[in-house]
Amino acid sequence: MIKAYLLDVNQTDLYKLSSMLQHTGKVTVIGMSAYPQNVVDQIVLLQPDVLFLDLQLPGQQGVVVAELVKRRLPDIQIVVVTETKQHALWAFDQNIADYVLKPLEEVRLGQSLERLRKGG
Incomplete structure (x- = not known):
């Protein structure tokens, strides 16, 4: 079973x-938040296998959260779930496990989980 933490300021999503x-x-799902402030400590404490992260947070907080989490939990997988392709190159450079565009679709999410299962 994959342990996941979710971060997205859009509570519906x-x-x-x-x-x-x-x-x-x-x-x-072992934790989730709609508030990026001080979330890194919570993620580190819970030790998820994967962080599902919307990069569309105020300012550049999505990118900052991803980098801080990766620094403290180097083995964590990160799946970006967002509305734009704006950060795709950054994600590729950061060795992000997957980049899923909203609106979420079950088939695409299943592909992402399969990619995680295989180790990225």
Whole structure:
């Protein structure tokens, strides 16, 4: 079972992603937040296998959160779930496990989980 933490300021998207992930039977959501402030310590404390992260946070907080989490949990997988392709090159350079565009689709999310299962 994959342990996941979700971060998205859009609470509708956050709960939709949580529901979709848990519906697969392959993921346990161990934490989620709509508030990027001080979330890194919570993520480190919970030690998820994967962070599902919307980069569309105020300012550059999505990128900053990803980099801080990776620094403290080098083995964590990060899946970007966002509305734009704006950060795709950054994600590729950061060895992000996957980049999923909204609106979320079950088939695409399943592909992402398969990629995680294989180790990125």
